[in-house]
Amino acid sequence: MTDALLTLQGLTKAYPGVVANKDVSFSIRPGEVHALLGENGAGKSTLVKTIYGLVKPDSGSMTLRGETFAPSEPREARAKGVAMVFQHFSLFDALTVAENIALGMENPPKQREVAARVTSVSAQYGLPLDPWRVVGDLSAGERQRVEIVRCLLQDPKLLIMDEPTSVLTPQEVGILFETLRKLSAEGTAILYISHKLEEIRTICEAATILRLGEVVGTCDPRETSARAMAEMMVGQVLHVPERAAKPAGEVVLEITGLNAPAPHRFGTSLKDVTVTVRTGEVLGIGGVAGNGQDELVAALSGEVRVKPGMVALKGRDIGHLPANARRALGLLAAPEERMGHAAAPDMTLTENAVMTAATRENLTSRGFLDWGRARAFANRVIADFDVRTPGPDNAARSLSGGNLQKFVIGREILQKPDVFVVNQPTWGVDASAAAAIRQALLDLASAGAAVVCISQDLDELMEVSDRFCALNSGRLSDPRPAQGLTVEEIGLMLGGAHDLEVAHVEGGTPLQTGTAP
């Protein structure tokens, strides 16, 4: 490949105790959409940070358009035509769109001129954006547009995108892909990082797969199945969750006209949420984050008390009960944020186990803790859920995201709940741990419990749910059987159009997603 835009040759980067990249080589042609695939910790982020000048490699070299390329800082990489859209948005909430964009420019002109250029570029690529709005008020999709426009204003030759679709609705993903195709047709190469394989098959022309810092394979994603790519990533045959056919049981959890005010300024109030859940079924609730997911979990778990008659467990009104009383009755919950919400980061796993399991597992007597039983319970969670840690006396903070998630989910499941509410069970968890968690949820349901699974990951919801509904601006759509639902139908449910309508995504006009304030 003599016409390569960027070539990496033997890049190696080691941190104390871990080799992040080991002898990584590949190249990207102009206009190519190149996927970088790998599990969490495979070294994708380190690699792109090297290209963007945030990390210096220990050895190896890069060439950009035939010249040696060794950026010592992002400024230099940007000057040579490399731009990056970050996974966690690198935006400043209190500043306006124009100010945010000026910060990414080398010699920014006056604010008014920046604003004019934002308007013209956003019109050119179908990314509507008001330059004077404060970024803190924008939806996730709009924030991403700010990042992309910021990159496009530098006229990049290579655009790096780190997990760009994790926060978008299917319609927003469609708009993004249109933009990427336009860019690619103009000769801009795109390095696309994701672990959503179907997306990569849709948009990418080449893929490099990393595992434990090394390149383990390359493929043409248009001709490789998602399963084959996943197995290359994981390095083993993937276990697909199995579900046993089961009869629908009795109603255990009844939510009737649940209204709850937003707990803080940026929260979402719940509006007239009504749904029932039966034993043995998994109810999947989809929706873009910030549409009332946290509030719904809080109202069900008992973190927030609600008015009488709104939440009933096995026919008994529980809206006024606090969390431990609900646990005693059989309703358990696992919130989304594992560090600091589901688990106290600086306390040991045993201590964390006591926090939710004290009631149901009899870990206390007359106010005194039974440490022996507590440690035994924590050990049981660690063993049953394959949590990789030296022991239960380690702090929760020391576990990787996936391992801690297995621990907090396992801690609730081993208490044999009748109803289990879980929010984002596999967020930021690698493929094999995610498969294990989903299997555990399905097993729990087939053992006769009712599971409410709230997630942004539609593939996950389709895999585990029996019925599916969407949460939008605090309103819950009517549940529909999950089997046979198409991505378009789900997209419309998420977008707030509860009845199916014809979408008008042509011509670059985006759907209102209802997430903007």
Place this chain on the structure above:
Amino acid sequence: MNLSAIDPILLLASLMVAATPIMLAAIGELVVERAGVLNLGVEGMMITGAVTGFVAATTTGSPWLGFVSAACGGALLSLVFGVLTQFLLSNQVATGLALTLFGLGLSALMGQGYIGIKAPAFPDWHVPLLGDIPVIGPIVFQHDPMVYVGLLIVLGVWAFLKFTQAGLVLRAVGENHDAAHALGYHVRRVRILAILFGGACAGLGGAYLSLVRVPQWTEGMTAGAGWIALAIVVFASWKPERLVLGAYLFGGVTVLQLNLQAAGVAVPVEILSMSPYLATIAVLVIMSAGRAPGSLGRIFHAAR
């Protein structure tokens, strides 16, 4: 009690003088906090500035040299804070408190031979033409030059934050230091510079006390002015224009209560003495609606 002894023109005129030290210290701290650093050592930097300024001015006989040395002294002390918090990643609250205690002790040591000496005169500046306007002239345009220097600094900070690229970078660093780092800005460099500016301003504020307002050196003479400056920054919602209001309000009530004390009002002196603090905090709490810079007080570590 003799309220007629209070001359309203003189009262309003001394308001600007009483407000200046706090305004100087507060505008420095505002810049520091907009850069995302919480330096609780304002009191310590102020009193260090007060003593360095006083020593330099009495030794050389030049108040201007005194102010320059005070700014350097305050900045030097703040550099200790900067190195500790930005490079050695120590806790900002604890380090700031330690800085205040250190500054109080250090200034007492440095000022030992200077108690009871009078500072060289720092004559008022009668602004040509404007100073001759009746009523307004004596109130606004017949003060010592530092009053106007202080106002110019505030104006400069306001314009810097609002209109310049460097000001935008400083706000960005304070808002989200990780994102600023990812965009390739030097978080530590920006913060160290902001901390130095904050120290210099606090030093000026302290020297204004020892060279103009009192004007002599006594131990612990800042008497909590640094803490009021810190409070004014928060209640002014990190906005320079509100900060001026807060400082003048505090200065106004201070002067008024002193006059009332002198006039022999039948209110306990202790209550009069606490009134400026109460009034300033009450008014600013009522108006405050701002949001703190996103990264305020958080330790920045450019990890991986």
